[in-house]
Amino acid sequence: MYYVVAFATLVTMGLALIRAVLGPTVYDRVLSVNMFGTKTVLLMSVIAFLAGRPDFLDLALAYALINFIGVLAVLEFFKSRAARRAQEAAEDDAA
Amino acid sequence: MELLGLYHYWVFAVLLMIGFYAVVAKVNLVKKLIGLSLFQSAVFLLYITMGKVTGGTAPIFQDGNVDALFSNPLPQVLILTAIVVGISTTALGLGIVVRIKEEYGSIEEHEIQERDRR
Amino acid sequence: MMQTVLDILSWILLTAGGAFVLVGGIGALRMPNLYTRMHAASVTDTMGAVLVLAGVMLQAGLSLATIKLAAILLFLLITSPTASYALASAAMIAGIKPDAGRAADLEDDA
């Protein structure tokens, strides 16, 4: 039964990768990365039991905890870019 | 089946050369560093692949069972440290690129060379 | 007897979880624009993850592994909506408007 889940997860990873390669916007790619992260968590939990090594769950736990940092960094990146552009526009107006 | 046993190595070779292509062909310095980290990951993959033993398990003893078949721990040790070293050196490279951008106003190789000639 | 019931239950959960994951993946590929795709992707994060991890938990029985799985599930349920929020927010800042009537999207670098 684990194989069914692992297979479904792998296929979904493939689909997410197609979405990441096709785009069209950068946000679709960020969405795919995020989806990929949760799929990796599921895949790793299942592999841990397939291999009979429950201590591998630490890996899935690590991803569950820190995978969203990347997406927050993206948000911060766009916010500061928007702020920078607004500031540059204001400076241009002043000049 | 004999040939499929080499699939991991083929992937290694292709990844290595994709990274190499980015390093030699691209003119953007950040892209070169991205290529370098692909190259690096390919090497990691080669090492870990060589350490795998069919039917083996991760080299961590479970419940004191020391006689099971284990994969080779040595490549894992080398690569584990190399990953952290890799991110630090990539950061160093990015630091140099940022300084180049500040001094030259560009991170495209040919524009930097042009400014140097002047 | 008890074990068989648990096995069957966990297999049902795992299969259903796998199905939800797959459906979400297809949705993320086939939906017409960013916000609808996000909607599909979150199915895999919630329903898919809950069912799969619950199924695995039933297989693990009462052990440290179950506690770890519960922690994984808890953190996934906290972080993935946050990530979705951050993504939607970033897209809004960049000026991509949610528009049900429009099929196509803006290109990169919008």
Add this chain to the structure above:
Amino acid sequence: MTLVFSFFLLTLLVITAVAVVRTRNLFVAVMLLGIFSLLIAANFLLLDAADVALTEAAVGAGISTVLFLGALALTSERERTATPHRWLSLAVVVSATLVVLYATFDKPSFGDPEAPVHQHVAPWYLEKTPEAIDVPNVVTAVLASFRGYDTLGEVFVVFTAGIGVLFLLSAQHGHAAQRRPDAKDESDIGLRDDLIPRVVGRLLVPFIVLFGLYVQFHGDYGPGGGFQAGALIAAAFILFALVEGEERTLEALPFNTLLALMVSGALLYGLVGLAGVFLGGNFLDYSVLAEDPVAGQHLGILLIEAGVGLTVTGVLLVIFHAFAARDRF
């Protein structure tokens, strides 16, 4: 069956790598690099390398994305020029690929227990670990004890890289701050206006640090150790900096403390090595640290893993702050 999974993941890996190189948008390349890291970590797990997969997870999931985005914010997001001499480069690379592919045919088949790599040293490590060091995780035993010299070198490389980034990016620090004093206040608040990330981020930081400490001290028994723990704890503080802004992170963990962490970790490692010499053993020989050689090994591994963890945390955070501080000028 796991071999089939592995083949599938490897194929996805190649597709991702091609996409990374093909895109002209560097932001997209960084996102795809995130996918690449996830895929390669899953591959490492399938290849029985749990410790390596955990390291890749700790480094690749947050820190490398944050660093690349920081560098992109300071440089540019697009490759402006098309690749020159494209066909020439492709021809060179394809011929080199063919050479490497030709070489792979001499490789022993995948997973062959008779392969030359498995004949020398490694069996000895697996055999001696239970009696000489007595920790379940052989990777930790080899990393910290059998090959302690090697790891000492790696720690110093990480340390040197941190110093290098400091030299490169903290030049003109004060001068630039005076130049645009107003710029600081606006862009330094991080995501403080976004309530949801802020609450969730603040909630998760202690858990990530706790998990990092678990990985640090449980490294003898399961996947983990100083390198992974250092990266995880650094990720926790980077998360805090993202949601609360630079300033507050530096209040919580001042820059000088980070420098002290960096230095003290490397020093601790070196001193443990020297302690072995003074107690009558060899450099980095932990057997003499306690009455019982095995207890000495345990103590030595604990100490040097702590040293590694301190240095890695310090260096990664110093690098992050160096990039983030540049961002504000």
